[in-house]
Amino acid sequence: xxxxxxxxxxxxxxxxxxxxxxxxxxxxxxxxxxxxxxxxxxxxxxxxxxxxxxxxxxxxxxxxxxxxxxxxxxxxxxxxxxxxxxxxxxxxxxxxxxxxxxxxxxxxxxxxxxxxxxxxxxxxxxxxxxxxxxxxxxxxxxxxxxxxxxxxxxxxxxxxxxxxxxxxxxxxxxxxxxxxxxxxxxxxxxxxxxxxxxxxxxxxxxxxxxxxxxxxxxxxxxxxxxxxxxxxxxxxxxxxxxxxxxxxxxxxxxxxxxxxxxxxxxxxxxxxxxxxxxxxxxxxxxxxxxxxxxxxxxxxxxxxxxxxxxxxxxxxxxxxxxxxxxxxxxxxxxxxxxxxxxxxxxxxxxxxxxxxxxxxxxxxxxxxxxxxxxxxxxxxxxxxxxx
Numbered sequence: 214x215x216x217x218x219x220x221x222x223x224x225x226x227x228x229x230x231x232x233x234x235x236x237x238x239x240x241x242x243x244x245x246x247x248x249x250x251x252x253x254x255x256x257x258x259x260x261x262x263x264x265x266x267x268x269x270x271x272x273x274x275x276x277x278x279x280x281x282x283x284x285x286x287x288x289x290x291x292x293x294x295x296x297x298x299x300x301x302x303x304x305x306x307x308x309x310x311x312x313x314x315x316x317x318x319x320x321x322x323x324x325x326x327x328x329x330x331x332x333x334x335x336x337x338x339x340x341x342x343x344x345x346x347x348x349x350x351x352x353x354x355x356x357x358x359x360x361x362x363x364x365x366x367x368x369x370x371x372x373x374x375x376x377x378x379x380x381x382x383x384x385x386x387x388x389x390x391x392x393x394x395x396x397x398x399x400x401x402x403x404x405x406x407x408x409x410x411x412x413x414x415x416x417x418x419x420x421x422x423x424x425x426x427x428x429x430x431x432x433x434x435x436x437x438x439x440x441x442x443x444x445x446x447x448x449x450x451x452x453x454x455x456x457x458x459x460x461x462x463x464x465x466x467x468x469x470x471x472x473x474x475x476x477x478x479x480x481x482x483x484x485x486x487x488x489x490x491x492x493x494x495x496x497x498x499x500x501x502x503x504x505x506x507x508x509x510x511x512x513x514x515x516x517x518x519x520x521x522x523x524x525x526x527x528x529x530x531x532x533x534x535x536x537x538x539x540x541x542x543x544x545x546x547x548x549x550x551x552x553x554x555x556x557x558x559x560x561x562x563x564x565x566x567x568x569x570x571x572x573x574x575x576x577x578x579x580x581x582x583x584x585x586x587x588x589x590x591x592x593x594x595x596x597x598x599x600x
Contacts, residue, residue: 243283301347389455397426
């Protein structure tokens with residue numbers, strides 16, 4: 214197929230699969246992150262501070278592995294390093310010896326600061342959060358921020374180039390037309406309190422947590438309106454919306470009902486009303502929440518499964534498309550024959566009637582997450598296996 218023909222074939226293949234329609238083969242999604250840097254043969258700190266080198270890593274990955282669609286966000290985990298190198302370390306810790314990136318569960322919003330946080334978030338961020346996060350912040354002048362801002366622009370340019378290259382050179386649809394952010398409870402957890410801090414605050418001062426969540430979700434109505442009114446970009450995007458779930462893992466059902474579900478249901482109801490599709494990467498487990506996802510009609514939601522058994526998810530949520538199934542442990546330590554056999558089994562048993570997209574269960578980030586020969590063997594097999 215020509216480039217444009219292959220792009221539209223893949224996009225329609227994904228669309229039909231999410232709509233639970235039977236197709237001649239199963240789509241293959243790349244959940245590959247910083248692993249592609251290591252596969253290229255360079256160190257994380259080298260690629261994560263050099264956009265040209267990161268671009269070579271990304272394009273080499275597209276050339277080597279045949280995926281129907283992919284995250285083009287390897288740079289998302291490295292742009293903090295490039296941008297903040299002159300102002301402080303922040304959350305990220307890079308280790309070239311072990312080829313790892315660690316993220317510290319750091320508390321920025323202290324328990325006695327919620328009222329200040331809620332009353333004026335921009336001021337709180339500038340005067341409290343940033344000095345607490347970056348050790349050099351108090352001594353910086355405006356001129357010291359010019360280079361970090363320029364670095365952010367270089368990152369934006371890089372991300373744009375990679376998205377365009379994926380579509381125009383490699384016939385890989387954009388992952389989604391829009392990333393709508395996250396519920397307030399996820400923002401609190403990921404950006405301000407950390408998991409431990411949030412878990413404590415929800416028990417000791419739940420009303421302040423609820424008020425903070427409401428403040429952080431103040432733009433939700435505008436998001437819902439865009440979902441309902443904006444036309445689909447289904448000529449270049451695999452999904453209409455792209456979401457991620459993490460904080461649900463340590464919430465009780467009562468806390469889920471209070472803090473998480475109202476936002477998520479509001480957004481997904483809009484997806485259904487607009488006859489659009491949403492991809493959700495569910496870090497951890499989803500099985501506790503089967504009853505919540507059952508309320509949506511078939512053909513709108515794709516759940517990327519990390520820890521749950523994909524067979525059980527498919528059985529319990531027949532209305533949802535299931536993404537995943539390929540174990541990073543198997544990809545990293547199994548044989549090519551074992552990996553291909555696993556891919557064939559998943560496709561035969563879950564994909565014959567639509568509603569299944571093969572992918573890696575984890576975001577593949579470290580070298581042992583996948584053997585290059587295994588990954589290539591699976592990619593080649595899936596691209597040619599017709600059911």
